[in-house]
Amino acid sequence: MTGERHRHTRPHPKEAEIRALLREGYRDAEIRRRTGADVRTIARRRAEGGFGPATIRRRAPRKHPKDAEIRARLAAMSSEAIARELGVDRAAVRRIRRESGIRFVPPTYATAEEKWADRVRPAGEGHLEWTGERSTRSGSPVMRFREKSVSPAAVSFRKRTGRDPVGQVKAECGYPHCIAPAHVEDEPGRRRLREQFRFLTGGASPAPVCRHGHDQVVHGRFQPDGAPYCAECKREQRPVASPWSMTGSQGGVA
Known part of the structure; x- marks a missing residue:
């Protein structure tokens, strides 16, 4: 003792x-x-x-510069979506959520189109910007609906055309990752528009095959400026034939 x-x-x-x-x-x-x-x-x-209770308390955390904007969105948006929209750190949003005690209850959507409509906003000149999740590698809009991955651009295409797209859907307006229905095209539509642009700017018809023998009716594609290339060569990671190195009866132009 x-x-x-x-x-x-x-x-x-x-x-x-x-x-x-x-x-x-x-x-x-x-x-x-x-x-x-x-x-x-x-x-x-x-x-x-006999010192008694402490008199120096922990200093209150400094108020976030966008505290009011963050708090106004807590009930309607997830912490990740708020951070993305306001350009703030996700940890700061989560801290403010804990302090406020406001939970985010994700809304229930009957269709993918309803969720799509809740994730877009006007960006001027007819463009639509995606406010939901994005691919970490490319920044492309992505969406989950009923445990499945759904392309927001594909939803846009269906809204305009009433049919499912063929191949990948992309915007042809020049605005990064625009998903306005009037601005997106699937692969056949994209080829048609770019081919028309080529002809309007004086370009000749592509050759029937590329220098590696791929049928250009099937594999032929066009860059936004109308320059042709072979999608199969690109897929195989071969040297892609330039417009003047492709063979054929139509002026040697691909």
């Missing part, structure tokens, strides 16, 4: 610093952080010295 009492009353290596911090009114946790002393040791010194 004597040994136990002696162990408890033995001065701490930072005894003087602990008592000085107690006199100044610091909390036990802060004294522990500064001295490394056990909280029980600090509490014992507080009681033995």
